[in-house]
């Protein structure tokens with residue numbers, strides 16, 4: 001709770017986490033669309049990335065390798081370098097995007113955040129969790145998500161959803177055991193903080209998963225997003241929230 005005292009909360013901060021191929025980006029995009037539909041000011045961002053600096057760090061951490069076009073990266077990146085660079089991108093994202101958006105009462109949706117470092121560099125690469133947590137506190141000044149949606153699925157299912165040539169450094173350089181540790185790491189983090197995490201079975205259809213994602217956002221005070229069924233009922237006419245309705249979802253806390 002100390003972080004809440006340090007940061008008077010006004011907007012909402014939702015993160016989507018999970019192993020590879022869980023559908024985080026498409027679920028986050030749907031969530032953003034539902035927020036827009038409900039008249040909520042929303043920012044959709046990603047990690048690593050989301051700022052000019054962060055996207056440059058992303059190019060270092062996750063170089064695009066196009067066989068026959070770009071050179072295969074030869075030297076492995078040390079786990080501690082990974083942890084520092086992911087947190088450097090995170091510090092910039094928090095300072096430049098997350099905090100200003102929350103201060104002006106907006107909804108911030110991020111695909112991946114600090115839990116990914118604990119799962120990948122901690123549980124996966126074996127770095128001490130307490131040191132990673134200290135690094136996280138430094139990078140984020142203690143900012144925690146209000147809600148973390150963990151899209152859970154077995155790594156063999158997630159990795160199988162992407163063509164091999166689309167695999168990033170983590171997908172191509174680490175074995176299935178690593179990805180199992182990452183998945184179990186995320187589940188352990190969720191067990192430690194059940195009030196923050198909603199664990200959703202991501203092996204199902206995108207529609208079924210999204211129904212649960214939307215339901216999980218109901219935990220956040222004063223945030224009412226539009227379920228897809230209501231969108232349909234409203235028919236062909238685009239829904240523009242009435243003023244009181246729009247105010248309700250933008251209420252400042």
Ligand code: TMP
Nearest residue numbers: 047048086112113116117120121170171
């Ligand atoms: P993605 O944007 O497609 O999810 O790829 C990001 C990759 O970077 C993914 O393999 C997970 C990895 N990653 C970490 O290892 N640590 C981190 O802190 C973050 C944010 C991502």
